[in-house]
Amino acid sequence: MKSAVETLSPTRAKLTVEVPFEELKPSLDAAYQQIAQQINVPGFRRGKVPPMVIDRQVGRGAVLDQAINDVLPKKYVEALQSNSLEPLAQPEIEVTRFEDNEALEFTAEVDVKPEIEVPDFTGIEAQVDDVEITDADVEEQLQNLRERFGSLTDVERAAADGDFVVLDLVATQDGEAVEGAEVSGMSYQVGRGGMLDGLDEALVGMAAGEDKTFTSELVGGDLVGQAVEVRVTVTQVQEQELPELDDEFAQMASEFDTVEELTADVRERLGRGKRLEQAAAARDAVLEALLEKVEVPLPESLVTDELNARRQNMEQQLAFAGITMEKYLEDEGQTQEEFEADLERRVRDAVAAQFVLDEIAKRQEYGVDQSELSAHLVRRAQQSGQDPQEFANHMFEHNHVPELVQEILRGKALAAVVESAVVTDASGNHVELENLRPDGTIGEPEPEASADAETAAAGEADTAAEERQD
Known part of the structure; x- marks a missing residue:
């Protein structure tokens, strides 16, 4: 087989491949055998029909077509390998010349990984915001903790902002109740928001036994975004009583004896979270x-x-949350054009980052072992809220392991770049990235992979890692 490559652009190549007829003979023999199993010819047992009879009964052209369909993918892969091309999509293949007993010639146009000249990344400089924990941050966390231990007491007065109410709610359109748009006996905090536009305003000033009707838009269901009439009835008004922030509360709500110890712990936890955020910002910078x-x-x-995939994912997430795209853009203060431009910029940066990190991983000859793959599987399962073993089984069954291996390799490349960088905060202090994992992710020390996940990932993980290292 002979092949030549023509560079159409930095990311697209055209292969011209010539296959001698002799190299088609194994596929041609296989085609004859397969067709012989499929036809009935008087005087011959199934599967024992000679080629010359098949040529007469079925036609030599049908046999040649089947042989070509068999050999094309194999010769295409061979041509990629011999020309050191990494395809990014399915090729556009065209048979340009073929006659019986003569060489087969075909072309294949395909998007390929671009050649990238990675610069020396040692000492790259980046800056991030300072880690700042204010008294207001601490007070907010303590207030949230007090609310978790608060109690509700019925009151004989109208509801005010911050009160809890027990309510019934039904939405109608053109006088007909909207299916799935009614609730009964639900506890709701006035002013919390996030349910229906206009609900909080309607509830303020309502007492138990009163009802009110207002116009709003549904945030879920078949009529999402459509205007409806909403009738809300309050059956109870409750005032929240919070425990005093004292030593007794600290002992009840935590393992600490004093409120000073509890407050110090809250501040320390906030600090750890802020440092994780700073490390993630440093990595991205x-x-x-x-x-x-x-x-x-x-x-x-x-x-x-990638743009289409992200748009679809975004639409699914918004639909799941019961939010229309229009409402999302309004909340974000963006126009549709601004959203599209921002999305395209982020997609282009993400694709470029993958190419660069792939090249670094290749040059550094990184590999992936079973323990790294198992830990990555567990972490991905936790992120998606799935059982680690079920997630691992799904990845192996659907051949997604190479993608996971590539994620780990990119993470290692990113970790190497970040570790060699000089990162400072806004005050000029050097930022230590002790929360950077070896795969480039940010977080607390890695959890141990469960025995089930280890078992599920065992043999296949070794194979995938070894193949990637080869």
């Missing part, structure tokens, strides 16, 4: 600084596919 140093050609088809 370093990656952004790296991307500014390198030019990465992007395949438009890949960008388009």
Whole structure:
């Protein structure tokens, strides 16, 4: 087989492949055998029909077509490997020349990974915000804790902001009740928001036994975004009583004896969370600084596919939350055009980052062992709220392990870049990134992988890692 590659653009190549007829003979023999099993010819047992009879009964052209369909994918992969091309999508293949007993010639146009010249990333500089824990932050956390231990008492007065009410609610459109848009006996805190526009305003001033009707828009169901009439009836008004913030409360709500110890612990926990946020911001800032140093050609088809996937995911998340895109854009203070521009910018940065990190991982010859893959599987399962073993089984059954391996390799490359960077906060202090995991993620020390997940990931994980290292 002979092959030649023509560079159509930095991210697209055209392969021209010539396959001698002799190399088609194994596929041709297999085609004859398969067809012989499928036809009935008087005087011959099934599967024993000679090729010349098949040519007469079925036609030599049908046999050649089947042989070509069998050999094309194999020769395409061989041509990719011999020309060191990494495809990013399915190719556009065209048979340009073929006659019986003569060489087969075909072309394949495909998007490929661009060649990237990664600059020296040692000492990349980046800056992040200071870690700041204010007294207001601490007070907010303590207030939330007090509310968890608060009690509700019925009151004989109208509801005010912050009170709890027990309510019945029904939505109607054109006088007909909307299916699924009614609740009964629900406890709701006035002023909390997030349910129906206009509900909080309607509840303020209502006493037990009173009802009120207002116009709103549904946030879920088949009529999401449509105007409806909402009738709300209050059956109870309750006032929340919070425990005093004293030593007795500290002993009840925590393992501490004094409110001073509880407050110090809250501040320390806030500090840890803020430092994790700072480390994540540092990682992102370093990656952004790296991307500014390198030019990465992007395949438009890949960008388009990723844009469509993110839009679809966004729409699904909003639908699940019962929020229309219009409402989301209004809350974010964005126009549709601004949203699209921001989404495209983030997609292009993400695709470019993948290419750069893949190249770094390749040059550094990183590998992935079973324990790393198992830990990654567990972490991904936890992030998606799934059982680790079920998640691992799904990944193996649907051949997603190579994607997980690539995620780990990119994480290692990112960790190497970040560890060699110089990161300071706004005050000029050096930022220590002790919360950076080896795979580039940010968090507390890695949890132990469960025995079930380890078992599910065992043999296949070794195989996947070894194949990637090869």
